[in-house]
Amino acid sequence: MDNIWDGIKAAVYLLVTFDRDLMEITLRSLQVTLSAVAISSFVALPFGAWLAIRRFRLRRAAIAVLNALMGLPPVVVGLVVYLLLSRSGPFGVLDLLFTPAAMIIAQVIIITPLIASIAHQAIRELWAEYHDLLISMNTTSGQRIRTLIWDGRRALITAALAGFGRAIGEVGAIMIVGGNIDHATRVLTTAIALETGKGDFALALGLGFVLIFLSLLVNFATHALGRTERGKFW
Amino acid sequence: MIRPVLLAVLATLFLAIGAKAETMKLAVTTSFHNSGLSDILLPVIKEDTGLDVQLLVVGTGQALRLGEAGDVDAILVHSRGAEETFVEAGFGTHRREIMYNDFVLIGPKSNPAGLAAPDGIVAALAQISQSKATFVSRDDESGTHKREMSLWRRAGLNPENFGPWYNAVGAGMGAALNTASGLSGHILSDRASWLNFGNKADLAILFEGDPLLFNQYAYIPINPKKHPHVKQDPAAQLENWLVGDRAKGLINAYTINGEVLFTFNAHP
Numbered sequence: 001m002d003n004i005w006d007g008i009k010a011a012v013y014l015l016v017t018f019d020r021d022l023m024e025i026t027l028r029s030l031q032v033t034l035s036a037v038a039i040s041s042f043v044a045l046p047f048g049a050w051l052a053i054r055r056f057r058l059r060r061a062a063i064a065v066l067n068a069l070m071g072l073p074p075v076v077v078g079l080v081v082y083l084l085l086s087r088s089g090p091f092g093v094l095d096l097l098f099t100p101a102a103m104i105i106a107q108v109i110i111i112t113p114l115i116a117s118i119a120h121q122a123i124r125e126l127w128a129e130y131h132d133l134l135i136s137m138n139t140t141s142g143q144r145i146r147t148l149i150w151d152g153r154r155a156l157i158t159a160a161l162a163g164f165g166r167a168i169g170e171v172g173a174i175m176i177v178g179g180n181i182d183h184a185t186r187v188l189t190t191a192i193a194l195e196t197g198k199g200d201f202a203l204a205l206g207l208g209f210v211l212i213f214l215s216l217l218v219n220f221a222t223h224a225l226g227r228t229e230r231g232k233f234w
Numbered sequence: 235m236i237r238p239v240l241l242a243v244l245a246t247l248f249l250a251i252g253a254k255a256e257t258m259k260l261a262v263t264t265s266f267h268n269s270g271l272s273d274i275l276l277p278v279i280k281e282d283t284g285l286d287v288q289l290l291v292v293g294t295g296q297a298l299r300l301g302e303a304g305d306v307d308a309i310l311v312h313s314r315g316a317e318e319t320f321v322e323a324g325f326g327t328h329r330r331e332i333m334y335n336d337f338v339l340i341g342p343k344s345n346p347a348g349l350a351a352p353d354g355i356v357a358a359l360a361q362i363s364q365s366k367a368t369f370v371s372r373d374d375e376s377g378t379h380k381r382e383m384s385l386w387r388r389a390g391l392n393p394e395n396f397g398p399w400y401n402a403v404g405a406g407m408g409a410a411l412n413t414a415s416g417l418s419g420h421i422l423s424d425r426a427s428w429l430n431f432g433n434k435a436d437l438a439i440l441f442e443g444d445p446l447l448f449n450q451y452a453y454i455p456i457n458p459k460k461h462p463h464v465k466q467d468p469a470a471q472l473e474n475w476l477v478g479d480r481a482k483g484l485i486n487a488y489t490i491n492g493e494v495l496f497t498f499n500a501h502p
Binding site (some may be wrong): 086087088089092094097098144179180181182183184194196197198199201 | 259264268288289290291302303304305401406407408409411412414415429431432434462463
């Protein structure tokens with residue numbers, strides 16, 4: 001119990017004093033994860049919508065595979081991305097290993113199936129409602145996808161936030177491809193792993209509370225930005 | 235209204251990724267970092283040479299793999315046999331000894347296995363195995379793990395045949411110490427990591443001082459013949475600094491609770 005109490009105290013102390021290292025790794029956590037969520041959403045939302053309105057032979061199999069990929073083990077993703085980006089790997093010349101860009105790539109791979117899958121579920125229901133209308137208006141696939149994404153934005157924000165949640169708390173993959181380098185690729189989760197390794201549980205837990213706080217902040221900001229949960233904008 | 239804001243945020247995020255200073259990557263063992271010595275040395279290295287040394291804190295096994303793949307510019311590790319193989323295979327240009335410390339055997343203060351100092355570390359380990367006292371092994375091909383294995387071999391024992399009292403955790407020094415602390419078990423640790431470890435619980439040093447526990451750290455620059463992209467000059471610059479007087483003074487003066495952690499022994 002003492003450790004948890006010390007952790008809360010450490011978190012408050014770090015936040016109140018605007019600890020410079022803490023600010024740096026917090027901003028990097030945000031930078032990496034928000035970039036990953038943005039890229040993933042850009043790919044996954046249209047893909048989920050496309051999967052919902054399109055009928056093709058292997059559709060059922062494609063959906064099953066997509067759902068299964070939601071459970072991709074981050075450590076394996078990290079290892080594969082490491083091997084690809086390593087100097088001895090096929091993309092070694094890009095010199096991306098142990099940079100935030102490598103961490104973003106790994107997170108994109110981890111959360112794209114998750115976002116696409118949730119988006120697909122949400123849009124499928126919307127499509128049942130809109131089906132007759134959009135068909136009778138003789139819309140193109142592109143128009144249908146855009147309409148469904150826009151009108152389903154509230155559920156899709158939830159999809160993106162689920163992706164954010166998985167990425168911000170992820171440590172296995174980014175530890176391998178980022179290397180937890182101080183002032184370069186250290187983020188909140190890898191810092192927590194490091195402090196735990198040093199046996200400094202109070203600081204580790206303090207960073208953990210900061211991480212939870214950050215996650216809350218992003219979720220609130222998203223709702224504020226999207227103006228959801230307000231009368232006029234449903 | 236939302237879109238311009240989001241776009242602006244994203245643009246800043248992507249732009250921020252590009253910037254880079256004169257840097258080199260050094261894979262180091264967990265003990266070098268967990269001991270806190272790196273926090274002392276790095277700022278001074280930056281001040282003296284202008285080098286921004288980026289540390290990848292991993293076990294010796296992984297450090298050697300990173301070096302083989304050319305993902306780092308130099309390594310600082312502690313496992314002589316593996317290092318010599320590494321250099322012979324042409325992955326490193328040469329091996330430069332920098333400093334040493336020693337391993338210590340950690341265990342519960344009550345000393346349940348009844349270890350006694352004069353018997354030597356090999357006898358102490360044999361005694362632990364005989365009394366089946368809880369033992370935690372790194373099991374991660376790190377320098378510490380390799381030393382532990384060689385000590386078991388000297389005792390004529392094979393950890394593969396050990397019972398459930400032997401816990402191979404496959405983790406770094408800190409994580410393994412946490413496990414030992416939770417299980418009240420025995421563990422082999424380098425002295426520096428132990429002294430700087432914050433979760434000692436009821437553990438203490440039970441055995442130390444055997445010559446077999448000597449722990450040499452060496453610096454190996456990666457061979458540019460194997461990997462033409464490695465930063466040869468910064469790696470050489472760092473080596474010169476590490477064997478110099480400034481490093482000597484800082485390394486020898488670094489203490490925790492009055493105990494010296496590393497002893498400089500590089501030949502200039």
